[in-house]
Amino acid sequence: xxxxxxxxxxxxxxxxxxxxxxxxxxxxxxxxxxxxxxxxxxxxxxxxxxxxxxxxxxxxxxxxxxxxxxxxxxxxxxxxxxxxxxxxxxxxxxxxxxxxxxxxxxxxxxxxxxxxx
Amino acid sequence: xxxxxxxxxxxxxxxxxxxxxxxxxxxxxxxxxxxxxxxxxxxxxxxxxxxxxxxxxxxxxxxxxxxxxxxxxxxxxxxxxxxxxxxxxxxxxxxxxxxxxxxxxxxxxxx
Numbered sequence: 233x234x235x236x237x238x239x240x241x242x243x244x245x246x247x248x249x250x251x252x253x254x255x256x257x258x259x260x261x262x263x264x265x266x267x268x269x270x271x272x273x274x275x276x277x278x279x280x281x282x283x284x285x286x287x288x289x290x291x292x293x294x295x296x297x298x299x300x301x302x303x304x305x306x307x308x309x310x311x312x313x314x315x316x317x318x319x320x321x322x323x324x325x326x327x328x329x330x331x332x333x334x335x336x337x338x339x340x341x342x343x344x345x346x347x348x349x
Numbered sequence: 350x351x352x353x354x355x356x357x358x359x360x361x362x363x364x365x366x367x368x369x370x371x372x373x374x375x376x377x378x379x380x381x382x383x384x385x386x387x388x389x390x391x392x393x394x395x396x397x398x399x400x401x402x403x404x405x406x407x408x409x410x411x412x413x414x415x416x417x418x419x420x421x422x423x424x425x426x427x428x429x430x431x432x433x434x435x436x437x438x439x440x441x442x443x444x445x446x447x448x449x450x451x452x453x454x455x456x457x458x459x460x
Contacts, residue, residue, distance in 0.1 A: 274452040276450075282446055290447065322393070326448075336381045337395060
C-alpha cells in the first residue's frame with residue numbers, strides 16, 4: 233500500500249549540476265503533479281500530466297523538465313541547478329471518478345528536500 | 350484568473366478553544382474546494398472537500414468547512430482544538446485539471 237513514493241528524500245547539489253527527482257504511484261491514477269513548496273508561498277505547480285505521454289506546464293516550469301512514459305512514473309529533471317531551485321518538492325497524483333472527470337483530490341508523496349549550493 | 354487567498358499567515362489558539370481558518374477564492378464557476386493539513390516534515394493530507402450539494406462539509410479529525418458562494422469563502426472550523434492540530438493548513442481550488450493552493454496558515458496551539 234505504498235501510494236506515492238518520492239526519491240531521494242534529501243539531496244544537496246552544486247550550482248550547475250543536474251539531477252532527477254523520482255516519483256512513482258501504485259494507485260493507477262491518471263493525473264500526476266509536481267509542486268514546489270517555499271516558506272510562506274504555499275505550493276506552486278511546476279508541471280502536471282493527465283496521462284502517459286502527456287505533460288503540461290504549471291505556474292513555475294522554468295528550469296525543469298518532466299516525462300511520463302508510464303502511468304506509474306513521473307520524474308522531474310533539473311538540468312542546471314541554481315540556488316533559486318532550493319526548495320521542497322512534492323509529487324502528487326489524482327484520479328477520475330468512475331466515468332467522470334478528475335476529482336482534483338490529491339495524494340501526496342512525503343517530499344524531496346533539495347538544496348543547491 | 351483563479352486564485353486562493355488565506356488572509357491569516359499565522360494563528361495561535363489555546364488548547365480547547367474553537368478555531369476558524371479563513372479561505373477566499375476567485376473562480377468563475379462552482380468550484381471544487383479542498384483543505385489540506387501538513388504536519389512538520391510531512392506531506393499534505395486531505396482534511397475535507399467540497400464538490401457540490403450541502404454547503405457544510407465534514408472532514409477528518411473533527412474539522413468542518415462551510416462553502417459560501419456569496420462571500421467566495423470556504424472557511425475551516427473546529428469546535429475544540431487539540432495540541433496535535435498544530436500544523437500548516439492549506440486551502441486549495443481545483444480548476445481545469447490543476448489544483449491551486451493558497452499560501453497557507455500556520456497554526457500554533459498553546460497548552
